[in-house]
Amino acid sequence: MRVTMILPALTEATSPLFRPIKYSLFPPLGLATLAAYLSPTDEVRILDEHVTKLDVDDDTPDLVVIQVYITSARRAYELADAYRARGVKVALGGLHVTSLPDEAAAHADVIFLGPGEDTWPQFLADFRQGSFSSRYTSSRRTLVGLPPIRRDLIQRHHYLVPNSIVVTRGCPHHCDFCYKDAFFEGGKSFYTQLVDDALAEIDRLPGKHLYFLDDHLLGNKRFASALFDGMRGMGRLWQAASTVDAILAPDLLEKAAEAGLRSMFVGLETINAANLPSQRKRQNVGRDYAAVVRRLHDTGVMINASFVFGMDDDDPDVFDRTVAWGVEHGLETATFHIMTPYPGTALYKRMEPRLLHKDWDLYDTRHVVYEPSGMTTTQLEEGYWRAYRDFYRWSNIWRGAAGKPARARMRHLAYAGGWKKFEPLWDALIRSGQVLRALPLLERSLSLPDGDHIKSEMRRKLNTAVRSI
Ligand code: B12
Numbered sequence: 001m002r003v004t005m006i007l008p009a010l011t012e013a014t015s016p017l018f019r020p021i022k023y024s025l026f027p028p029l030g031l032a033t034l035a036a037y038l039s040p041t042d043e044v045r046i047l048d049e050h051v052t053k054l055d056v057d058d059d060t061p062d063l064v065v066i067q068v069y070i071t072s073a074r075r076a077y078e079l080a081d082a083y084r085a086r087g088v089k090v091a092l093g094g095l096h097v098t099s100l101p102d103e104a105a106a107h108a109d110v111i112f113l114g115p116g117e118d119t120w121p122q123f124l125a126d127f128r129q130g131s132f133s134s135r136y137t138s139s140r141r142t143l144v145g146l147p148p149i150r151r152d153l154i155q156r157h158h159y160l161v162p163n164s165i166v167v168t169r170g171c172p173h174h175c176d177f178c179y180k181d182a183f184f185e186g187g188k189s190f191y192t193q194l195v196d197d198a199l200a201e202i203d204r205l206p207g208k209h210l211y212f213l214d215d216h217l218l219g220n221k222r223f224a225s226a227l228f229d230g231m232r233g234m235g236r237l238w239q240a241a242s243t244v245d246a247i248l249a250p251d252l253l254e255k256a257a258e259a260g261l262r263s264m265f266v267g268l269e270t271i272n273a274a275n276l277p278s279q280r281k282r283q284n285v286g287r288d289y290a291a292v293v294r295r296l297h298d299t300g301v302m303i304n305a306s307f308v309f310g311m312d313d314d315d316p317d318v319f320d321r322t323v324a325w326g327v328e329h330g331l332e333t334a335t336f337h338i339m340t341p342y343p344g345t346a347l348y349k350r351m352e353p354r355l356l357h358k359d360w361d362l363y364d365t366r367h368v369v370y371e372p373s374g375m376t377t378t379q380l381e382e383g384y385w386r387a388y389r390d391f392y393r394w395s396n397i398w399r400g401a402a403g404k405p406a407r408a409r410m411r412h413l414a415y416a417g418g419w420k421k422f423e424p425l426w427d428a429l430i431r432s433g434q435v436l437r438a439l440p441l442l443e444r445s446l447s448l449p450d451g452d453h454i455k456s457e458m459r460r461k462l463n464t465a466v467r468s469i
């Protein structure tokens with residue numbers, strides 16, 4: 001059987017003018033996971049439109065598999081329609097298909113709701129026998145006994161972080177704006193691999209650096225603790241995501257740091273405490289965010305704090321106050337979002353009467369898609385862009401790093417500067433298809449570097465990487 005698997009891209013990610021590094025970070029792990037269920041005699045390829053130009057006009061496999069995110073839905077449907085017009089069977093799945101199955105079904109021969117580990121092998125068996133349903137809904141949730149992910153199908157050189165990995169699925173929390181409850185409806189919404197399987201998967205990954213894409217790596221304390229015990233001494237450097245309550249809890253963070261954790265993505269969401277209860281962000285309510293940052297820094301872990309703007313208690317000052325707070329507390333990196341109600345979430349149900357449109361392309365957390373309450377749409381969009389600009393000014397990067405001990409200061413400058421201040425150089429590496437060459441730089445900035453002149457060193461090294469291709 002011949003199978004083509006596609007991760008379609010956002011328009012922004014394929015721009016002839018400029019390619020942001022964030023679209024060349026991670027390979028299509030979901031598709032590589034599904035590819036593992038195909039037989040070794042099947043001919044399969046994975047195409048990621050974020051990093052390669054699709055050449056599918058004459059492609060006529062037996063089956064096309066497309067993963068659909070909200071912001072790539074339009075492109076996904078366009079591709080699906082083109083394949084179906086040629087008589088090729090098309091399977092659609094992923095978050096957006098699960099949120100809006102009827103919309104997706106109009107462009108597919110078969111759709112999948114929820115994670116694919118139970119439904120996809122069932123479908124493959126049906127497909128091979130020549131008769132399959134038009135809709136498969138996941139209900140049996142387990143990560144035990146999964147076939148090894150087909151990482152051989154991933155073109156590693158296209159990605160800065162080819163070693164992305166997930167060892168749990170879902171999350172124990174239920175935030176109002178999150179896709180999680182809708183995606184995992186009908187079965188368990190938080191489950192883990194066996195620790196030994198997770199360690200074996202880590203062992204299979206070459207090099208040093210890992211990025212755990214789990215929603216909440218510290219969500220199951222017993223699992224995480226055993227995982228970090230097993231990882232100690234492996235010499236890995238890694239990044240992950242977790243929540244404020246788990247970071248404030250005793251012991252686990254220390255274990256993670258000993259096992260190589262160097263940077264943690266944390267959903268602080270808002271410095272405006274009045275917003276939290278309405279978003280059901282219970283794990284954040286009443287928590288001391290300054291203590292979260294301090295605890296991470298004291299353990300040698302950098303923070304990438306995520307903030308959402310436009311909640312109902314926000315006013316036009318929220319942008320400047322958030323940036324000032326972040327700089328004052330020495331956040332190394334921050335990710336800002338405009339609140340976006342995703343179909344299927346509790347937030348969407350609440351906000352539906354206030355939606356301005358349903359143009360999914362613009363549901364990218366950079367556009368305002370609803371009527372805000374504490375400010376105008378323009379104030380919200382302009383404030384969002386200003387927050388990014390201001391937070392990543394060199395003056396603010398220096399200020400954020402200034403209060404830290406020398407080596408932590410160097411790391412802060414290298415890491416924040418590397419991501420946000422050398423974008424034209426990243427763009428050149430992406431276009432040459434050799435972005436992986438910059439991985440040693442990322443690894444170096446995650447460790448605590450010695451010496452001065454980080455800014456010029458980063459520039460010199462990126463230049464050398466660009467010249468050598
Ligand atoms: C990696 C990642 C990215 C990468 C995506 C590219 C890539 N290579 O995967 C990058 C950095 C580009 C990215 C960008 C964005 N992201 Co993102 N990202 C993720 C993240 C952290 C991990 C995805 C992953 O690999 N999961 C692990 C794999 C194993 O699971 P999976 O991909 O879901 O695949 C499984 C199922 O979905 C299913 N499946 C999927 N497709 C199909 C197809 C078929 C036929 C079948 C049978 C099954 C099936 O089976 C797979 C195995 O179970 C998720 C959070 C998460 N934990 O999933 C957020 C997440 C997907 N991102 C999100 C958002 C909002 C964005 C941005 C809009 C943010 C922004 N402001 O820029 C952009 C735009 C994305 C786009 N292109 O449309 C949201 C999506 C919300 C939504 N409802 O769509 C998520 C869920 C984060 C969150 N908690 O809100 N992201």
Ligand code: SF4
Nearest residue numbers: 171173174175178215
């Ligand atoms: S903690 Fe994060 S992943 Fe978990 S429900 Fe909330 S937003 Fe979603």
